[in-house]
Amino acid sequence: MATCEHIKRKLADYAVGGLRARAEARVERHLDACPACRAELAALGRTANLVSQVGLEPAPEAVWQGVRAAIEMRRRARPRLVARRWVLVAAAAVFLLFGLLLLPTRRAPEPVVVPMAQADEELQRTMQRHLTASESAPLADSAAIGLALGSWEEDS
Amino acid sequence: MLDAVRRAQSGSAEAFEDLYRACQAGIYTFIRSQVREPELAADLAQQTFVRAWESLPRLREAGAFRAWLHRIAINLIRDEAKSGRARLEVAASRLEDVDLAEVAGSDEDTLVRTVVAAELKQQVRAAVATLPAEQRQAVVMHHLEGMPVAEIAQAMGVRPGTVMSRLARAREALRGRLSRYVEEQEGGG
Numbered sequence A: 001m002a003t004c005e006h007i008k009r010k011l012a013d014y015a016v017g018g019l020r021a022r023a024e025a026r027v028e029r030h031l032d033a034c035p036a037c038r039a040e041l042a043a044l045g046r047t048a049n050l051v052s053q054v055g056l057e058p059a060p061e062a063v064w065q066g067v068r069a070a071i072e073m074r075r076r077a078r079p080r081l082v083a084r085r086w087v088l089v090a091a092a093a094v095f096l097l098f099g100l101l102l103l104p105t106r107r108a109p110e111p112v113v114v115p116m117a118q119a120d121e122e123l124q125r126t127m128q129r130h131l132t133a134s135e136s137a138p139l140a141d142s143a144a145i146g147l148a149l150g151s152w153e154e155d156s
Numbered sequence B: 001m002l003d004a005v006r007r008a009q010s011g012s013a014e015a016f017e018d019l020y021r022a023c024q025a026g027i028y029t030f031i032r033s034q035v036r037e038p039e040l041a042a043d044l045a046q047q048t049f050v051r052a053w054e055s056l057p058r059l060r061e062a063g064a065f066r067a068w069l070h071r072i073a074i075n076l077i078r079d080e081a082k083s084g085r086a087r088l089e090v091a092a093s094r095l096e097d098v099d100l101a102e103v104a105g106s107d108e109d110t111l112v113r114t115v116v117a118a119e120l121k122q123q124v125r126a127a128v129a130t131l132p133a134e135q136r137q138a139v140v141m142h143h144l145e146g147m148p149v150a151e152i153a154q155a156m157g158v159r160p161g162t163v164m165s166r167l168a169r170a171r172e173a174l175r176g177r178l179s180r181y182v183e184e185q186e187g188g189g
Helices: A004-015 A021-033 A035-052 A061-102 A116-134 A142-155 B002-009 B013-032 B038-058 B062-083 B108-129 B133-144 B149-156 B160-177 B179-187
Strands: none
Touching: A004 A021, A004 A035, A004 B160, A021 A035, A035 B108, A035 B133, A035 B160, A035 B179, A061 B013, A061 B038, B002 B013, B002 B038, B002 B062, B013 B038, B013 B062, B013 B133, B038 B062, B062 B149, B108 B133, B108 B160, B108 B179, B133 B149, B133 B160, B149 B160, B160 B179
16 A cells, blocks of 8 residues: 555646556545545645736736837838849849840851842853953963863863 | 637738737746846847747647747747846745735725735745746746646647646645645635
């Protein structure tokens, strides 16, 4: 059988519901038979009541004033922060777009389309220039040499 | 309170004020039991609620608001203790425990009873002040604020069994320090 000394050491844990089922049952069996331990359990209960009677202390109203001021300050700061962020995003987008537009790009040269009739006329003029120039220095003009060789092949 | 928490999470300052009104006395009393100066306690209480407003959108479980609020207060108190500013003194007698408006014009018996009650409160506060910090926190949350063990465990970041052990050890210590008043209570005096 558990002694009062042993049970008294468990009473506070029993009072707060901190004992496991077996230990709780052992304490309760002892309490059924021991007025002294029952009295001590009741004293622990009154101790808890004394503490509860102290009650709560309200915070000074200045605490709420400070909290409200801090909330207001943060609410006023938030739209500016959001706006500033959007300005930065917009600026970055404009910069990027501008940069893309100005970036020099290499393109294949577009073919110059020359009408057929105009091409023939230009060819004739080129040939005439070379043939005229070659009369005085035939070996200096490779184009004339080619033209001359071409005419010999036709003749042969 | 759940509804107020959710509305406050959506940005309602009015809802947050409702939460403040519901929790301010508990938080202030809790902090007051941990730090020396009333001015510092008020400052820490303010910081607790401001930090709660800032972090409220991140609170996942609305039902854990009170425990979460206490966790913020505990962290702030811990930071102050590290800085060396927060020290707990054994509370001296405080005249503000006597509500002068209540006793004005009262007969002698009423006045004596009021002063005796105030003295008793003072003695209980002094006894609680001598407890180790973690036992003191558990006692204030449980016996003064009425928080259940599970909620206290959440606030302190420990298991419920640990909270119960702290409450039990605290009650044993208080039983010894307040024995005179405990016996008087038995006698009805």
